[in-house]
Amino acid sequence: MATDELMRKALDAIGEPDSPLVKEVFDRLLATEPPDGPMTVQQLAELLDVSPHTLRYYERIGLVEVDRDASGYRSYRPEAVRRIVFLTRMRLSGMPIRDLQHYVQLVDAGDDTVPERLDMLLEHRDTIRRQIRELTLSLAATEYKIATYGGSTAP
Structure with missing residues (x-):
């Protein structure tokens, strides 16, 4: 199912926030798993329509841990991708960075x-x-x- 169709279903179900459909849609959106293994910063930036700078910033301020490949380039595992998907949605909705940092600290705790x-x-x-x-x-x-x-x- 295409991301656009998933988003349409999610938006249609927003009137019923406890709907299993809302959970299913977002579970699938958050389950973004690269077909060929980890993603590069450029691939992830394109997927989420954010700048590579934003992704590096999230790493620098401790919102996400990012592996490095043998050449030293960032390599985003599925867990990091899922976290960044969530972070970008929260930022888009206006959640302040300090609140995201606190939230991530709680998750990590x-x-x-x-x-x-x-x-x-x-x-x-x-x-x-x-x-x-x-x-x-x-x-x-x-x-x-x-x-x-x-x-x-x-x-």
């Missing part, structure tokens, strides 16, 4: 930190939902003005 991680994610979800409502209102205002000027509001 083990299962005893699950309740605190859950609290962080619940709080962040509330923030995202508020942003979605605000953006929906902004979109409606923009559509109104477009229509006012005689433009088409159809996608």
Whole structure:
């Protein structure tokens, strides 16, 4: 199943956040496993539509550990890819770097930190939902003005 189709299914299921479909879709998105082994920084940057600089920055500030190949180049194992997929989604949703650093520290500390991680994610979800409502209102205002000027509001 293509990533676009997975994303469409996830977005369709957002109204039902406890839906097994949401979990399945994101499990599959996070299960990105390179077909030929580890990924290079360029391959991963292209996959996630981020810059190689961003990936190196995440490594430098301790958000992810990255192996090196025999030539000294970064080599992203599937575990690192999954973590970076999650990190990039959280950054896109506005989670601050300091919160991501704290979250990663909790993950690395083990299962005893699950309740605190859950609290962080619940709080962040509330923030995202508020942003979605605000953006929906902004979109409606923009559509109104477009229509006012005689433009088409159809996608």
